Amino acid sequence: MEATTLQRTELLQVADAVAREKGIEADEVLMAMEQAIQRAGRAKYGQEHDIRAEIDRRTGEIRLKRCHTVVESVENEFTEVDLENARLRQPDAQLGDVLSDELPPIDLGRIAAQTAKQVIVQKVREAERSRQYDEFKDRVGEVVNGLVKRNEFGNVTVDLGRAEGLLRRDETLPRESFRTGDRVRAYISDVRQETRGPQIFLSRSHPQFMAKLFVQEVPEIYDGIIEIKSVARDPGSRAKIAVLSHDGSIDPVGACVGMRGSRVQAVVGELQGEKIDIIPWSSDPATFVVNALAPAEVSKVVLDEEQGRIEVVVPDEQLSLAIGRRGQNVRLASQLTGWDIDILTEEEESQRRQEEFRSRSQMFIDALDVDDVIAHLLVAEGFTSIDQVAYLPLEELTEIEGFDEEVAGELQQRARNFLEEEDRRHEESWRGAGVSEEVAALEGLTSAMVARLGENDIKTLDDVGDLAADELIELLGDLAPNEDEANGIIMAARAHWFEDAPAEAQQGETAQGEEQTSQA
Structure with missing residues (x-):
């Protein structure tokens, strides 16, 4: 017993x-x-x-x-x-x-x-x-320490104490190697429940790994006084980090650099010597982009908010510095700010501006039958199209130096005559191409756009409805609207599909009923 x-x-x-x-x-x-x-x-x-x-x-x-x-x-x-x-x-x-x-x-x-x-x-x-999955599923985004358990063809298995993590070769820094027993610090990028059990994926190349290291090294970031707004990395080579101070008396860049660079050097040491640019964040996109392109100096910035692009003009001798080795500096600045950045030298920008001035002046000379003095005046005042001249209030046009009411009225009449002639010519074009009246009536399409669609064999509402926004933009070329407007045109073209759907369903039910009756 x-x-x-x-x-x-x-x-x-x-x-x-x-x-x-x-x-x-x-x-x-x-x-x-x-x-x-x-x-x-x-x-x-x-x-x-x-x-x-x-x-x-x-x-x-x-x-x-x-x-x-x-x-x-x-x-x-x-x-x-x-x-x-x-x-x-x-x-x-x-x-x-x-x-x-x-x-x-x-x-x-x-x-x-x-x-x-x-x-x-x-x-x-x-x-x-x-238990491992439950413990680590909510720890995505944390930095953990572990010991290298195995290294198989560059894929490192890390012992995290109560679990194992996988640090794949493409998530390590270039030229970085680990041996069994080495201590490693990494970022938990994902935790997934797979057939062979939970997998904890680690990363040392993730942009947030660097951000978390700064949180550990800079008390002001940990306390929320300084905020990391965005991070861009070229792992093992260079990185940019944008910071903002919520306390006017604290310099965010200086706090992150630390006394004699002690704080930033601690992060650089962990990242195998990766160079880090600490950028002051700004709510003004132009200022932020100028800061992000440091150490290059910027002469002028032109924003195109509709396209999400920004044009940056730099002195000729600063071009290579702004672009960086293999485009690294401008690429990281673009990632950091979220803007597509085009870089021009002052000479290139000057040549392009002159070419635009010449081509716009020629457009006004040809369309309005005016001399180059009046054409140059219109371009200098910021006019870029015939429509602006035709439909601008007359009193605004007369404010241009040298334009009295008679001259302004004559210019407007010529502009309207030109546009009416253009519309008539475009209408003849799309009618000749066989484009339907329904397509021509779609809101958002001009007669020039309809004519361009006809040239590309887009003739019916179904043809327009079958397009994607990027396809419509590509077909219209220089006449193209923005993506939202293109989607609006396409949805208007598809409207009749939804109107016809109930009727088609009803016809189908009627046909089915007749078939059942005949069988009976």
Whole structure:
């Protein structure tokens, strides 16, 4: 009796020991043992039986039972019993109850013991993986420390203490190598539940890894006084980080650099010497882009908010510095600010401005039949199209030096005549190409756009509706609207699809009804 009690106590001790080693609950280990004993019981008494095992959590006693579920109609006599027979065994039995018969304890043979061990190991491993996933799923974005366990073709397995992380070769820094036992610091970029268990993916090249390192090194960032607004990295080579101070008395760049560069050097050392530019963030896009292109000096900035582009003019001798080696500086500045950046030298910008001035002047000379003096005046005042001259209030046009009411009125009349002639010519073009009136009536399309669609064999509402916004923009070329306007035109062209849909469905139902009637 004492030996049996000792054996039962040992069972609970083993469960506790395994649970502590694997970092899981002892109850999960005992549940795995119960399943192993159940499997051994079914091997002895027959797989068709519903054999269940229970381990008393207090005494460690093992109880083996054969169970029958009370049902109305028995389909499987090995696992079910009808209500009448159930009440012979237990008078108060109800449908759905489970009746059990105690079975004698089994003596596990070698094969059964081996099977039980496999089940326990498998279930404990599953419980361990579940615990790992639960522990790390909410830690994405943290920086962790670990020891290199294995290095297989550059893919490093990192021991994180209670779990393992994978640092793939493409997530390490260039020319960085690890040996077994090396200490490594990395950023948890993702945690995924996969078939072989949870996978914890680490990264040392992620932009946020550098941001988190600054959080650890700069107390003002940790306290929220300084905010990291954006980060751009070329891992192992160069990086830019934009910072903003919420306290006017604290310089965000100076705080991140630290006394004699101590703080930034700590981050640079962790990133294998990666050069870091610390940029003051600004809500003004032009100022922010100028800051981001440092150390290059910028002469002029031209914003195109509609296209999300920004044009930067730099002195001729600053061009290579602004672009950087292999375009690195301008690429990182673009990533940091979220703007597409075009860089021109002052000479290139001057030549282009002169060319634009000449071409616009020529447009006004040809369209309005005026001399170059009036054309130059219009361009100098910022006019870029005939439409602006035609529909600008007359009093604004007369404010231009040298333009009296008579001259302004004559210019407007010539501009309107030119536009009417252009519309007539474009209308002849799209009608000749066979473009439908419905397409021409779409809101947002000018007669020039409709003519261009006709040239590209886009003739019906369905043709326009089948296009994507970028395809429509490409077809219209220099006449193209922005992406939102292009989507609006396409949706207007598709409107009749949705109007026709109920009618088509109704016709289909009518045809189906007629078919059923004829069959009857």
